[in-house]
Structures are given as C-alpha cells and as structure tokens.
Amino acid sequence: MTAEATTRMVGRALKRREDPQLITGHGNFLDDVKLNGMTHAAVLRSPYAHARIRSINTSKAKALPGVVAVYVGTDMTDVNPLPCAWPAGGFKNNLNTPRAIAVDVVRFAGEAVAVVIAEDRYIARDALDLIDVDYEPLAVVVDPEKATHPGAPQLHENAPNNIVVEWNAGNRDSTNAAVANAQVVVKERIVNQRLMPTPMETRGSIASYESSTGEFTLWSSSQAPHVHRLLLTAFVFGIPETKLRVIAPNVGGGFGQKIFVYQDMVFCMWAARKLGRPVKFVEDRSENFKSSSHGRDHVTDVEICGTRDGRVTGLRIKTYAGLGAYLSTIAPGVATTLYGRIVTGVYKIPNVSIDVIATYTNTAMVDAYRGAGRPEASYLIERMMDRWAAELGMDPAEVRRINFIQPHEFPYNNGLGLLPYDSGNYAPALDKALATIGYADMRREQAELRKQGRYLGIGISSYVEICGVAPTAWANGQGWGAGLWESANVRIHLTGQVVVTTGSLPHGQGVETTFAQIVADELGVPYDNVLIEHSDTAGTPFGYGTYGSRSLAVGGTAMVKSVQKIKEKAKRLAAHLLEANPDDMVFADGKVHVKGSPDKSKTFGEIALYASVGASMPNGEEPFLDETTYYDPPNCTFPFGTHICIVEVTPETGAIELKRYVGVDDVGNIINPLIVHGQLHGGIAQGIAQALFEQAVYDDNGQLLSGTLMDYAVPTAAMLPNYEIDHTVTPSPVNPLGVKGAGEAGTIGSAQCVMNAIIDALSPFGVQHMQMPATPERVWKAMHAHK
Amino acid sequence: MIPAAFQYVKANSVAEALVLLQQHGEDAKLVAGGHSLLPAMKLRLSQPTVLIDIAAANDLKGIAVNGNTLSIGAGETYHAIASSAAVKRTCAIVADCVGQIGDIQVRNAGTIGGALAHADPAADLTAVFLALGGSVSVASASGTRQIAADDMFVAMLTTALDSGEIITTVHVPVIGAGQGASYAKLKHPASRYAIVGVAAMVSMSGGKITSARVAVTGAGPQAVRQTATEQALIGTDGGDAASKAAASKAGDDMDYLGDIHASEEYRRAMVKVYAARAISAAVAQARG
Numbered sequence A: 001m002t003a004e005a006t007t008r009m010v011g012r013a014l015k016r017r018e019d020p021q022l023i024t025g026h027g028n029f030l031d032d033v034k035l036n037g038m039t040h041a042a043v044l045r046s047p048y049a050h051a052r053i054r055s056i057n058t059s060k061a062k063a064l065p066g067v068v069a070v071y072v073g074t075d076m077t078d079v080n081p082l083p084c085a086w087p088a089g090g091f092k093n094n095l096n097t098p099r100a101i102a103v104d105v106v107r108f109a110g111e112a113v114a115v116v117i118a119e120d121r122y123i124a125r126d127a128l129d130l131i132d133v134d135y136e137p138l139a140v141v142v143d144p145e146k147a148t149h150p151g152a153p154q155l156h157e158n159a160p161n162n163i164v165v166e167w168n169a170g171n172r173d174s175t176n177a178a179v180a181n182a183q184v185v186v187k188e189r190i191v192n193q194r195l196m197p198t199p200m201e202t203r204g205s206i207a208s209y210e211s212s213t214g215e216f217t218l219w220s221s222s223q224a225p226h227v228h229r230l231l232l233t234a235f236v237f238g239i240p241e242t243k244l245r246v247i248a249p250n251v252g253g254g255f256g257q258k259i260f261v262y263q264d265m266v267f268c269m270w271a272a273r274k275l276g277r278p279v280k281f282v283e284d285r286s287e288n289f290k291s292s293s294h295g296r297d298h299v300t301d302v303e304i305c306g307t308r309d310g311r312v313t314g315l316r317i318k319t320y321a322g323l324g325a326y327l328s329t330i331a332p333g334v335a336t337t338l339y340g341r342i343v344t345g346v347y348k349i350p351n352v353s354i355d356v357i358a359t360y361t362n363t364a365m366v367d368a369y370r371g372a373g374r375p376e377a378s379y380l381i382e383r384m385m386d387r388w389a390a391e392l393g394m395d396p397a398e399v400r401r402i403n404f405i406q407p408h409e410f411p412y413n414n415g416l417g418l419l420p421y422d423s424g425n426y427a428p429a430l431d432k433a434l435a436t437i438g439y440a441d442m443r444r445e446q447a448e449l450r451k452q453g454r455y456l457g458i459g460i461s462s463y464v465e466i467c468g469v470a471p472t473a474w475a476n477g478q479g480w481g482a483g484l485w486e487s488a489n490v491r492i493h494l495t496g497q498v499v500v501t502t503g504s505l506p507h508g509q510g511v512e513t514t515f516a517q518i519v520a521d522e523l524g525v526p527y528d529n530v531l532i533e534h535s536d537t538a539g540t541p542f543g544y545g546t547y548g549s550r551s552l553a554v555g556g557t558a559m560v561k562s563v564q565k566i567k568e569k570a571k572r573l574a575a576h577l578l579e580a581n582p583d584d585m586v587f588a589d590g591k592v593h594v595k596g597s598p599d600k601s602k603t604f605g606e607i608a609l610y611a612s613v614g615a616s617m618p619n620g621e622e623p624f625l626d627e628t629t630y631y632d633p634p635n636c637t638f639p640f641g642t643h644i645c646i647v648e649v650t651p652e653t654g655a656i657e658l659k660r661y662v663g664v665d666d667v668g669n670i671i672n673p674l675i676v677h678g679q680l681h682g683g684i685a686q687g688i689a690q691a692l693f694e695q696a697v698y699d700d701n702g703q704l705l706s707g708t709l710m711d712y713a714v715p716t717a718a719m720l721p722n723y724e725i726d727h728t729v730t731p732s733p734v735n736p737l738g739v740k741g742a743g744e745a746g747t748i749g750s751a752q753c754v755m756n757a758i759i760d761a762l763s764p765f766g767v768q769h770m771q772m773p774a775t776p777e778r779v780w781k782a783m784h785a786h787k
Numbered sequence B: 001m002i003p004a005a006f007q008y009v010k011a012n013s014v015a016e017a018l019v020l021l022q023q024h025g026e027d028a029k030l031v032a033g034g035h036s037l038l039p040a041m042k043l044r045l046s047q048p049t050v051l052i053d054i055a056a057a058n059d060l061k062g063i064a065v066n067g068n069t070l071s072i073g074a075g076e077t078y079h080a081i082a083s084s085a086a087v088k089r090t091c092a093i094v095a096d097c098v099g100q101i102g103d104i105q106v107r108n109a110g111t112i113g114g115a116l117a118h119a120d121p122a123a124d125l126t127a128v129f130l131a132l133g134g135s136v137s138v139a140s141a142s143g144t145r146q147i148a149a150d151d152m153f154v155a156m157l158t159t160a161l162d163s164g165e166i167i168t169t170v171h172v173p174v175i176g177a178g179q180g181a182s183y184a185k186l187k188h189p190a191s192r193y194a195i196v197g198v199a200a201m202v203s204m205s206g207g208k209i210t211s212a213r214v215a216v217t218g219a220g221p222q223a224v225r226q227t228a229t230e231q232a233l234i235g236t237d238g239g240d241a242a243s244k245a246a247a248s249k250a251g252d253d254m255d256y257l258g259d260i261h262a263s264e265e266y267r268r269a270m271v272k273v274y275a276a277r278a279i280s281a282a283v284a285q286a287r288g
C-alpha cells in the first residue's frame, strides 16, 4: 500500500465537521441574529381561504405603544410581485405570483393581509389583534381536479378554469394505440397527497438598509442566497444586484422549502428601507405550515398495459397537480419536467403519454419538496408495476426485472424529453436487495403466517431519479429562467491553507466535510488545512445553491476543476524553481517532482509560499494560487436502486409494523459513506412518513386541519425501523468525480416501497390499491370492507 | 405562538398558592408542568393575566402508601411517578400509563395534578383514575375536601374543581391479591395522546370476577365509565370469550370525536378492541 492510499480521505466515513458547533449549541441560526435598533415584524394572516378585502383599519394597532408601523398591501405596490423563475410549459399571460402583502383579494388561509413592525415581537403580535379587516368571503376550491370543473370558484381572472398550464410529454397517438390494442390494461387512480416539508428551523428574514449607500443586507434561512439576491433585486425591487447582500446563517434544514423567494423577504426589506431600521421576521410553526411552501398534491389517472407475459408496452397518465393559490419560485417545473419526464422509471416502456394539468387552488403554494417531482413519478410507476404484477399473477420482482432498461442500453433515452440516463445497471441492485431481505424465505414465511391469520407484506421499489439538473441550455428549454451551473473558487494562502468558496451551501448535507475530503486528496494537504466558505453573497462567487442533490455533482465538480487548475499552475511554478520542463512535472503526494527523479521536488507548501510572496514569478505568471471555475455539466446524473421492506398488519386494529427496511442505492462513487448513509436514512424516513403518517389536509373551506405538530404527524426515530443500507457503485460518466447524488434518493425510493408492502399484506382481502398515508384506520377499513 | 402578556409568580407552598389565587381572583391560573396550559396560551385560546407557578411547591410532592391507598402528590411529574418503586409495586397501571404519555420532555414536566385538573379529552390518566375509582384531595381558602373519581369529570375540559381550588393529592387503591388493573392505548401518531385509551380494573374471587371498573378516554369529549361492560364482566371467569363479550358492549353509549387521523367509526371499533385488551391484561394480573 502506498502512503497515499493509507491517508486517503475520500471514501472515509468521517464525521461531519459541521456538527460539533451545532450539537453543542453554538450554531448561529436566523433567530440568533440580533442587530442594533432591530424591529420585529408580525403578520396578520387571512382566516379565509378566499375573500375580498373590503377595508382594513389599522389605526388602533398603530396607536399601541411600541408599534413602529403597520403596513398593508397597497403600501407596497411600488415593488413587484415575487417572480416565478421556472414557467415551464409555456404561459399565456396566466402567471400569478404573490405580492408581499395581499392587495384586494386573499386566496389562501394564511396569506398576509397586514404587517406590524414593533419594538419587540410580543408587541407586534399583540397589535395584530387590534387590526380590523372587513372581508367578503368568496367561494373556495382546494382540490386540484375540481378546480378545473365548470362552475368552480375562479382564483385569477387570467386563468380560466384555474389552469396554470397543460403540459404533455411522450407520444399520445402511439400510446392510445398501445392501450387500445394491449392484451392487458390496468387502471388506477393514484393520489400523491399534499405534504408540509417541516424543516426543524422555520423560515424568516432579517433585513437592514444603509441609506448612505442604498445597500440592503438580508439574512435569510436560505438554500440559495445568490438566487435570492438576483430575484429580489432584479425582479422585485428593480435595483442593481450589487445593492443587496444575502447571508444564510446556519440553516436548520430546508428540504426544498428554503430555495424559494417569499413575501417576508420583501416586506422586511421594504420596511427596513422605509424605517431606516433593521426588521426581523421569523415564522412560528403554524405560520410555516400555513404559508411557506408545501409539496406534492397530485391526483392521477393512470393506465399501464402490455402483454400477458409481463412486458409493459404502454403507460398513459393524466395528472392534476395543485400548485396552490399562486406560483412559487419553481413550482411549474416541478410538476412537469421533474415529474413527467422520468415517469417510466427504470423500465423500457415503448409507448408513453403523460398529461399534466397544473391548477390554482385556494391553498398554500406547492413547490419542490425533497425529491421534487421524482417521488411523484417513482410512486406512480412503482405502484403500477405492482398492480401490473398482481393483475398477471406474477412475482413483482420478476415483472420489474423483465422490464428493466438493460446495461448495454445506456446512455438511455426514455423518449420523454430528458437527456439520456447517464449510466445504470438495475438488476444487481435488485438482486442484492432480494438477497439481503431473503426474498424467497420471506415469501414462504408470508404464506405460512397467512394460514395463521397473520398478514405479512413484502414491498419492492426500484427507482431512478434525476440529480444535478443540467446543462443550463437544456434546462432553459424546459422554461427554467436562469443557469444551473455552479461555481467554486480555490485559493492557497501563504501558509499553505486552502480556502474553497462555493455557491453550494450545506444545511445538513455535509458539504464542508466532503468537499474538504476531496481537496485534501487532490492536493495532498491535511484535511484540516482545507476551509470551505459559503452562504454569503459577499465573498463567494455567484452560484445557484444547494437543492436537487446537486452540491457534489455540480458544485463539487466545479471545485475539482479549480483544484486541477491550481495543480497545473503549481507544476509550472515548480518547474521554474527546479529549472525543469513544465511538461515533465508530476503532482503526487502533496509534492511536485520531476518525472523520473522523485528527489527533485518542491512540496505544495513551498510552492504556495513562493506563489503567495510572488517576489520572482516566472514570465507571464501572476502571483498567488487562485482559480475559479464555473461548471455547467453536460447532463444530469441518474442515481438508482432497489428498496425492499417487510410490514405486518394487524387485522383487529389496522396497525402497521414496519419490520425491516433494506435499501440498495447506487449513488455513483461515494466520497463519505457516513454522510451518504445519513442522507439516505433521512430521505427514507421522509418517504416512510409520507406512506404512513403525514398529510396536509384542507377542509372544503380551505382551512388547514393539519396546522400544528399535534395534528401533522412527523415521525420520530422511535416510529421508524433500522435501515439496512447497501450499495452498488456505477460511476456517473457525467462528472470527473463519478458521483450521482444522494440527497433525495432515499425519499424517492421509499414511499411506494412501504405502500407496496402494505397492499401486498392486504392482498388476501382483495385490496389492490390504497391512498397514502396508510393510516391504521384505512388499513382496518380495507380489511373489513372485504370480509 | 406568542402568548398575551401575563404576570408570573411562584408559590412555594399550597398555602402561598391559595393566597395568590385569592389575591388575583378569576384572572389567575395555576401552572404546574405547563404542558397543557402553555400551548393553549401560545395559541391565545387561554389568556390568564397572572400565572401562579406551583411546580416547586414542596407540599405537592411525595409518594406514599398508607394501608390500601397509594397517595401521590399532585405536583409529581410523570417521570417521577413512572420511575417510583412504590408506584410500580402497589399500582403498576399508573406507572405504566404515565410512562406512555407524550415524549420524554412532556414526562419530565407534566404532573398528575395538572392532567386531572385539565381533563383533556385525550388525556391518559383520566381513564385510569376512573377505572381505579380514585379520589383527589383538594384545598381552597375555605378548607379541604375530597372529590371521588366518579364525580370529577363533568364535560370536555371541565371538572368538579372550583376556580379557587388546588388538587393537592391524588389517591388510588393499592392493587391487592386477586386484583388486576391495566391500561391499553392507541396512540395518536402526532401527539402520542390517546386516540382511544381504555383502563380496566377487576377483582376476582374463586375464579370469578366480583367487581369491575372500565373507563374510556380519547375517543370522546371526556373520559367515561363503561357500566354495560362492567356489568357484563361480573360473575364471569374473565376468560377470552367473556372479556370479548363484555368489551363488545363498550363505547355503545357515549359521545365521540373524530379527526384527520381517526374517524368516529374507527374510534367506536377501537374502543371495543382496546377494552378487550385492557380487560384481558387486568384479568391475567388478578389471576396472579
């Protein structure tokens, strides 16, 4: 073994370097930020899901001692509504986004109607009770399909039948023919319920304004500070981008919800400028539930068809996707491109047609939530593969296997408008999962137990997903309004310390750790000598942020490319110092030596010192080692895998016990197995949560019934099984690291795994499908309805 | 989630608390663990102007066995009760029940007195208290009195306590030879409160049940005894068939609540299932 092999950092299960600060209570989250002269905002929210605002009287609130100001929607019409950055599918003037505070009409319960700015948060809250609003309630629609029905309440004049966009992918004619002529057709209605992302830290904003320079600073619990800066300046305030600095302090989880621009960013900035004092707003949990973004909310009719021997020949899909009362930052793209283009999953299906009808409803905005579109797709196809297998009386593992895209077919074009799947080999992941669970034995045990009146279910899910969405040119073709490249700057300081600044930013992903592991190996420097800087638009190159499992595949690659440039320059400088030919230089083990003469060398530290002092640079060379890369990948990456779980349901109560959970995930090369496992565990937990516990429920009046954590059942660790995680490794050819992405795979693979197991358990009762979440009550009813 | 303004005072004894209650009158509220009161205040469903904190009052602490009675200070926390050797030895159902309440934070703060005074429709202890036929000692400016379990719960979130009264001690019987008591609970997935909770206590003699008390919580607006079930048990051997037959009468004559996790229909059915479980476990214990 070489010295390098023993000291290699990549591949090690290092603990996250981010964690000591966080777990010892030294984190600095948004609510920890306190500024001189800071005021506090509280928001009066509409109790109605749809109403005309006849009048608002704020005079009593303004008179309360300690209240600095009270603003209503019409005060802030000098700035624009929030932008929608991903108007996918083409818009005909029906793009409606929210204003900072509602003007004239409120369209969901929880929409801001007035904002109080006060000396402290208590006074601000007290003042809300002193504001009188006269509402004229209007009819409400919350269901994404019913919203399109004739006579349904209309949310926006420019959107007849509440339709945001009608979008299609695949081949309608060939699919209609395939369904019409198939030996077997299976139909189902599948609901992917609305969820609330529930980051542990809620969202919020603190804005300050310096009148002498006209510069804003915004602290925000954000997954994408540069994007927020761009959207808030260029689109909302119409000011130069340089007039806003955005800082994300420690971010306590995002799951997508913190990618988007929100009303509070605008009213805090607007009021800070108006008042000349910083303004702070931090949501409480109820506000987070009512007014920050939700996820999913699909109602789908689907038909799968094929031959009696199990081959799938066609898939026809019509989905109603509820996007809420207005369009959130990237909502239309999530419901279309990120969903509809991957809906065939790991299977080669020759005829596919998918229609998505995205609609406005009187509910909170729906946008990307962990997995963003791909969980909806994988749930749909994997549920249907089980329905298909059951219809034919075939084993669900076998049906999957015979329809898999084969290894030699990569790069694979699924015909739905994606760039080809990068690489994949699906059968080994399935085989490994089957072996780990002991599939044949479990089937025998299942049969045995059924005779005793005990109901075991085995659920399989084979999935593929899309990470690191790119290249920008392709994304632009999907309506994406910006770039999807990522940046990284690498600098080597005089002392040999390496500083990486990146547009990616960790909020649980461990970017500081994995990025440092990679740099340490590449440069042969100690891991502790590598610092990763992020999350502040001052001092980091423009970058698009952390979401869509893109940090490593896109941001990490940008960093590696910068490191490679540094190494090239180091070789040129070493050649100069050693009076050798630059082409003969070798960079290895933290040194540069002359090829064939390892003794003729300079350490990286020596070169860094020399370059930083810069007293005698060779001709044409600049001092300092400092390189920046803007990397736009040639394609997305496509992680995949198979999950299998075992459940037992109790007929008496419908109780569901999740007995085992096996995940075999192929995320490409693994930089840090501990972090990958952590991401998978968390992701699977969120998928299980969707299958068993979580549902955001609006009643017919648009009231959120699941508005607190006493009603919205986020599972705790005690409600979840141990995960048996394994991998296959199929490196991605898209990037030099060979990585695919691991942030969302767990969620994308899991909900249907659990549902398939439950429905398998219930098959003796004639159950073919059940909507999520599979509450004990639903299971109990299903078992008793068929008795 | 920001409460209205209030004044906070700490009472170090029941006597101090009574004086403070008199001083501040209707606007004052006692706070013990705060795990029911503070959430209500944060939602501004409750807006007392004075909070009298009795969590540190020493004379509300203490767990003692006197003859056939286990007496628990109203200020004892769930955690203290669940880990008390005396409780586990003499009336294990109470330790078992409070050990299932909420999560560790709730159990470290919530008190037995607070739970009974608050009478949440989904509280666990209310059913156990009813099934055991316990009682509470209550103090007020005008003296002390006892309230029997059967007289305690009047309506949703309403008890027989008067506004100036403090529960000082909770009494339950020691479970003796030939007796058994058990609590069975279907947990709410979000809050861990009872969707359905059934407590049963039986006394047996010569292989037959001589007395039985069964109470249901969670399913409806308040905890209620199930007299039809109790009657059906008496005189039987408490075996599977008898327990199930008696349990099938549970919940027929009571009001129900429903929510997004469990409808009235489901709760009705689960009352019977959990009644059977609680009765069987109580019988098994009574048989020794």
Ligand SMILES: Cc1cc2nc3c(=O)[nH]c(=O)nc-3n(C[C@H](O)[C@H](O)[C@H](O)COP(=O)(O)OP(=O)(O)OC[C@H]3O[C@@H](n4cnc5c(N)ncnc54)[C@H](O)[C@@H]3O)c2cc1C
Pocket: B029, B030, B031, B032, B033, B034, B035, B036, B037, B038, B039, B074, B075, B100, B101, B102, B103, B106, B109, B110, B111, B112, B113, B114, B115, B117, B118, B120, B122, B123, B124, B125, B161, B165, B166, B167, B168, B191, B192, B193, B194
């Ligand atoms: C997340 C969460 C989960 C929970 N899960 C459960 C559960 O699974 N099962 C369950 O049963 N409960 C549950 N609870 C409620 C918990 O048990 C409460 O602690 C309990 O209901 C009240 O006890 P307390 O000491 O906190 O009372 P407090 O909240 O302090 O007071 C409640 C009421 O009782 C009055 N009061 C308090 N002490 C006395 C006294 N000695 N004399 C007279 N009046 C008094 C107060 O004035 C107030 O009106 C949960 C609570 C939370 C926050």
